[in-house]
Amino acid sequence: DGGITQSPKYLFRKEGQNVTLSCEQNLNHDAMYWYRQDPGQGLRLIYYSQIVNDFQKGDIAEGYSVSREKKESFPLTVTSAQKNPTAFYLCASSKRTGGGTEAFFGQGTRLTVV
Amino acid sequence: DAKTTQPPSMDCAEGRAANLPCNHSTISGNEYVYWYRQIHSQGPQYIIHGLKNNETNEMASLIITEDRKSSTLILPHATLRDTAVYYCIVRVEGAGGTSYGKLTFGQGTILTVHP
Numbered sequence: 001d002g003g004i005t006q007s008p009k010y011l012f013r014k015e016g017q018n019v020t021l022s023c024e025q026n027l028n029h030d031a032m033y034w035y036r037q038d039p040g041q042g043l044r045l046i047y048y049s050q051i052v053n054d055f056q057k058g059d060i061a062e063g064y065s066v067s068r069e070k071k072e073s074f075p076l077t078v079t080s081a082q083k084n085p086t087a088f089y090l091c092a093s094s095k096r097t098g099g100g101t102e103a104f105f106g107q108g109t110r111l112t113v114v
Numbered sequence: 115d116a117k118t119t120q121p122p123s124m125d126c127a128e129g130r131a132a133n134l135p136c137n138h139s140t141i142s143g144n145e146y147v148y149w150y151r152q153i154h155s156q157g158p159q160y161i162i163h164g165l166k167n168n169e170t171n172e173m174a175s176l177i178i179t180e181d182r183k184s185s186t187l188i189l190p191h192a193t194l195r196d197t198a199v200y201y202c203i204v205r206v207e208g209a210g211g212t213s214y215g216k217l218t219f220g221q222g223t224i225l226t227v228h229p
Contacts, residue, residue, distance in 0.1 A: 033217060042201065043158070043219040059218070090157050092217070102148065103217055105157030 003027070006091050006106035013085075013113050021076045021109045023091035032074035033092040033103065036060060043090060049074055078111065085113045118202045123224040126196075132189040134223050136202030139183040146205050147178060149187045151198040152222070158201065161187065192227045199224050 004025040013019045023032065031050050035043040035058075045058030049068040063082025068074055074093075078085045088110050094103040119137040126132040138147065146165050150158040162169055162176045164185070169176045175188040189196055201222040 035219070042199075042221045045216065045218060048216060056216075058216075088155070092157075094217075102160040102163060103150075103158075104160070107157050108155070110155075 004091060004093050004104050004106040006089075006109050008109060009107065011109055011111045013111065015113050016080045018080060019078050019111065021078070021089055021091075021111070023074045023076065023106060024072055025093040025104075026072060027093055027104060028071070029093035029095055029104075030071065031094045032068070034058075034064075034066065034074065034076045035090040035092065037088040037090060046076065085111060087111060118204060118220050120200075120202055120220060120223045122221065123226070126192045126225060126227050128194060128227055128229050129191055132192040132196065132225055132227070134187040134200050134202075134225065135184065136187070137184045138202070138204050141182050141204050144206055147176065147185050148203045148205055148217075149174070149176065150201045150203065150219075152201065153198045194227050194229070197225060197227045
């Protein structure tokens with residue numbers, strides 16, 4: 001089945017440690033996105049990538065890093081510089097061009113930093 | 115990027131139509147209107163999108179005003195499972211520009227469908 005997969009679903013880390021969240025898609029989509037969601041809030045864009053080896057900062061990129069070495073994969077690293085990393089993280093992908101480029105979302109990773 | 119404004123919450127009786135408004139008064143010619151919904155603790159789900167014509171699919175209808183400054187999502191026969199947060203988004207589809215393809219979510223509307 002085609003889709004977008006985030007792993008793990010739940011992740012616990014100690015404060016000060018970097019952690020990498022996985023996002024893989026087999027939809028042959030060029031564009032991929034990372035969002036953060038805090039309780040009772042909407043989604044905020046962290047980073048997005050329109051094509052392999054290229055990505056742009058979203059609205060809240062500080063303390064995060066990404067890479068896009070393969071079309072299928074867009075991992076997000078939450079670094080120790082992120083002041084409040086506990087949140088629900090969502091990855092999405094879409095076609096790059098044309099009307100009808102709806103985004104498909106993964107089921108999210110809930111990160112808790114203790 | 116064009117911004118969207120939605121009411122924070124709405125109620126609807128089961129079986130009735132739910133009409134969710136969205137204001138996007140600064141929308142530009144190459145921006146589409148998209149609607150998504152998010153059920154608690156899940157990833158958002160695509161519902162429908164449009165540019166300037168009204169659209170309908172198996173889930174909903176989208177009515178876009180002639181000046182494109184606002185739109186309404188219609189769930190024709192709401193069920194309890196339609197209770198969710200509904201997001202209205204505008205997205206640049208044409209080539210070029212730093213916001214090309216960028217998907218920006220607002221706060222959305224919490225729709226509660228009650229028996």
